[in-house]
Amino acid sequence: MSEAAHTQPTADVLSGLDSESAGLSASEARSRRDRHGENEITQGSKRTPLDIAVAQFDSGLIWVLVAAAILSVWAGHAVDAVLIAVIVVGNGLFGFVQDYRAEGTLESLRELTAPTATVRRDGKSVEVDATELVPGDVIELESGDVVPADGRLIDCQSLEVDEAALTGESTPVAKGTEPVGTDTPLAEREPMVYKGTNVTRGSAVAVITTTGMNTEVGSIARKLAGTEETDTPLQTELDALGRTLGIGVIALAALVVPLLVLQGTELVQAALTAISLAVAAVPEGLPAVVTLTLALGVRKMADENALVRRLPAVEALGSVDVICTDKTGTLTEGRMSVSRIWVNNAVVDTGEIDGESLPDRVAKVLRAGTLCSDATLEEGDPTEQAIVMAADESGINVERLREANPRTDEIPFSSERKWMGTVHDDTVYVKGAPEVILSKCARVLTDTGPADLTADSAEQIRGQVRAFADDALRVLAVAYSADADVVERDDTTGRADDISDDLIFAGLLGMIDPARGEVADAIAATERAGVGVKMVTGDNVRTAAAIAGKLGIGERVMDGRDVEDCSEAALRDRVESVDVFARTSPEHKVRILQALQANGHTVAMTGDGVNDAPALKNADIGVAMGVRGTDVAKQASDVILLDDNYATIERAIERGRAIFDNVWKFVGYLLSANVAEVAIVFLASLFGYLVLPAVQLLWINLLTDGLPALALGADPKSGDVMQRPPRDPDRGIIDREMLALIGGTGVISTAVMLGLLLVTLAGAPTVTPYAMTMVFTGFVFLEFEKLHVIRWLRETPQLSNRWLASAVCGSVLLQLAVLYTPLNTYFGTVPLGFADWGLIGGALLLALPLYLAVASGVKRL
Numbered sequence: 001m002s003e004a005a006h007t008q009p010t011a012d013v014l015s016g017l018d019s020e021s022a023g024l025s026a027s028e029a030r031s032r033r034d035r036h037g038e039n040e041i042t043q044g045s046k047r048t049p050l051d052i053a054v055a056q057f058d059s060g061l062i063w064v065l066v067a068a069a070i071l072s073v074w075a076g077h078a079v080d081a082v083l084i085a086v087i088v089v090g091n092g093l094f095g096f097v098q099d100y101r102a103e104g105t106l107e108s109l110r111e112l113t114a115p116t117a118t119v120r121r122d123g124k125s126v127e128v129d130a131t132e133l134v135p136g137d138v139i140e141l142e143s144g145d146v147v148p149a150d151g152r153l154i155d156c157q158s159l160e161v162d163e164a165a166l167t168g169e170s171t172p173v174a175k176g177t178e179p180v181g182t183d184t185p186l187a188e189r190e191p192m193v194y195k196g197t198n199v200t201r202g203s204a205v206a207v208i209t210t211t212g213m214n215t216e217v218g219s220i221a222r223k224l225a226g227t228e229e230t231d232t233p234l235q236t237e238l239d240a241l242g243r244t245l246g247i248g249v250i251a252l253a254a255l256v257v258p259l260l261v262l263q264g265t266e267l268v269q270a271a272l273t274a275i276s277l278a279v280a281a282v283p284e285g286l287p288a289v290v291t292l293t294l295a296l297g298v299r300k301m302a303d304e305n306a307l308v309r310r311l312p313a314v315e316a317l318g319s320v321d322v323i324c325t326d327k328t329g330t331l332t333e334g335r336m337s338v339s340r341i342w343v344n345n346a347v348v349d350t351g352e353i354d355g356e357s358l359p360d361r362v363a364k365v366l367r368a369g370t371l372c373s374d375a376t377l378e379e380g381d382p383t384e385q386a387i388v389m390a391a392d393e394s395g396i397n398v399e400r401l402r403e404a405n406p407r408t409d410e411i412p413f414s415s416e417r418k419w420m421g422t423v424h425d426d427t428v429y430v431k432g433a434p435e436v437i438l439s440k441c442a443r444v445l446t447d448t449g450p451a452d453l454t455a456d457s458a459e460q461i462r463g464q465v466r467a468f469a470d471d472a473l474r475v476l477a478v479a480y481s482a483d484a485d486v487v488e489r490d491d492t493t494g495r496a497d498d499i500s501d502d503l504i505f506a507g508l509l510g511m512i513d514p515a516r517g518e519v520a521d522a523i524a525a526t527e528r529a530g531v532g533v534k535m536v537t538g539d540n541v542r543t544a545a546a547i548a549g550k551l552g553i554g555e556r557v558m559d560g561r562d563v564e565d566c567s568e569a570a571l572r573d574r575v576e577s578v579d580v581f582a583r584t585s586p587e588h589k590v591r592i593l594q595a596l597q598a599n600g601h602t603v604a605m606t607g608d609g610v611n612d613a614p615a616l617k618n619a620d621i622g623v624a625m626g627v628r629g630t631d632v633a634k635q636a637s638d639v640i641l642l643d644d645n646y647a648t649i650e651r652a653i654e655r656g657r658a659i660f661d662n663v664w665k666f667v668g669y670l671l672s673a674n675v676a677e678v679a680i681v682f683l684a685s686l687f688g689y690l691v692l693p694a695v696q697l698l699w700i701n702l703l704t705d706g707l708p709a710l711a712l713g714a715d716p717k718s719g720d721v722m723q724r725p726p727r728d729p730d731r732g733i734i735d736r737e738m739l740a741l742i743g744g745t746g747v748i749s750t751a752v753m754l755g756l757l758l759v760t761l762a763g764a765p766t767v768t769p770y771a772m773t774m775v776f777t778g779f780v781f782l783e784f785e786k787l788h789v790i791r792w793l794r795e796t797p798q799l800s801n802r803w804l805a806s807a808v809c810g811s812v813l814l815q816l817a818v819l820y821t822p823l824n825t826y827f828g829t830v831p832l833g834f835a836d837w838g839l840i841g842g843a844l845l846l847a848l849p850l851y852l853a854v855a856s857g858v859k860r861l
Contacts, residue, residue: 023120317656
């Protein structure tokens, strides 16, 4: 078709598709299926489990460890090689499990379709597999159906479709058959129905215009297939650290091995020294400790209703500085509620009435609205259900009211009519669009009863409709008549089919999806923490702006059409000042997101529909709704909110920042130990001493440091975590403070341990097992001391983490085991006496004030 289907009359659409209202013949449908393919969402190249497994080892840190393992085998040190292999494989398993679970976004899109459809073939209505539909097929839709493909409506009766998953529109959309303008947004294309949306009311006949990957859902699938997962700041930094360490180790080995050989050291001994330096330089436990700490954070966040799908996302939450949030159900309760009622020149707030104080005129409006609806308290059209709930909350027994006033006839709602009417013996009730209901009224309800509806009173009602609309209320009018003669009946069937213009105008019902009570405070908290909040919604401008204003987000609004018309440069400028983006399409959301990212922001994007999936996947942090979210949105996200509540995002950011604090502490803790280890091994080797062989360094890095470092993940958050600005992801985890900490404590540890080595060697030409044991053990306890200094640096209460205390005690016992059990054979250690422990204690006392001095200097940076 040369023109968009929504812009053309029905006859032209059928002609353009070479079809007719009776449908296609079976033979023609088969021919078209051969040309167009099956009506399904095709899945692009999917990563195999092998691909996922291989990707876990694409890291600089990992390759340095692999090289060290190979060198250990070559030098005959199998124990060292086995320990390194265990670390590498264990870390790979953690990553594999997480990535494997993350696969499946496009598979969910495939499932987002009706399994069967009712189609007209050879002039008959038949049920076929939905994958067999082709452009030109004519389908029949009823309430409860899932639309099987994109189509143009030929005929419809009271049709309403829930398109929230595709457009973000918070309420079902009334459909019609009249064409609309070329630039009409997707959410306002009344004559169109779209694959994967749900028919909530009425029936329709439509001609299929596009199938499979050419549908709106298919377009989203293509975008998802072309979107790659983005690394979080911590992932990027760890990879960069691995590359840097790898280059450093190679350079160090290239320097040390020839130097030692020239000094007369045997080649094997020089190689062992190089292996020790490699192991000392690489924080072997860092990937595993980071993974386990993030996993611990995931468990805590799950308890707070935030389910994390990708572990690194926990840390990345701490650097988020802009949240693009959906409105419906996230900032609001996700249900329509009658907020205000206008009757007889007075506005009544429904929150201020109950069964004992319900004015009679208000009760009359609620009773009329309840009788003129099909909803119950449990189910039904959201707008009608809001009226029924308002009546119930005001003390009206809905079930008893309907039993006492049985319905004898009805005129169902239609998008053309824009009203619904019900007959109850001699009484008629009507509700619908205010202007239409007003045109059917001759009188208006007042304190003293019905009075003539004058031009002034009609204009007063219109003014109240505008006032409600300005407050983002959806407005319905209610009218009635105590004379059944106002009903006009079909001459053939005798059924009611219209109502004369002689009704009594009863009042107006103003409805809204109310803001969640806790959201305003949560938004204020995130903004105090330096995180900007922007509403990005499919709802209309007026509703979005009103809700945003009430919640303190701001009222500077940009329409989706304006987003579409903006150049990339212009949009980058506009996104900084705009608070609300309304009537946005999936393409608009991605453009807004990318403009913010191009400006240097780390962006969290929330969403629940299929239309949100591309933006969720492109965001630095994609946040899906767990209650009303589609499977596609959840699969494309990093975090799922189990309660669909914005306040949970604020708590997740707080948790993310606290976790980053803990990551910062143990990265500083581990790297400062590695710097000292390299320095000790390197400087000692220059004098012919091989101290701290690879097996001892692995023990220090993986077990002695690893257990306490892991326990740091359970440290409580500091009190000012949400008073700081977001961390700059470009600054890196190894910032000035970290470098000062690593350098300062590293120099102190090196000096103290080399001093201990000289004292215990007592002039011996080679390192004795005793001297090696003293340095090995002294370094272990020096690390425990430094650990508490680093926690003090981040203002963490020293007795607040029982897991850390247990980890330190466990590490001490393990260290004693390698001294006083047969394990000492594998580690090259000897038992120590009381005097030896006294000497180690003296070294610790010497180092403590020096550590504290360094920490005080870091605080001042």
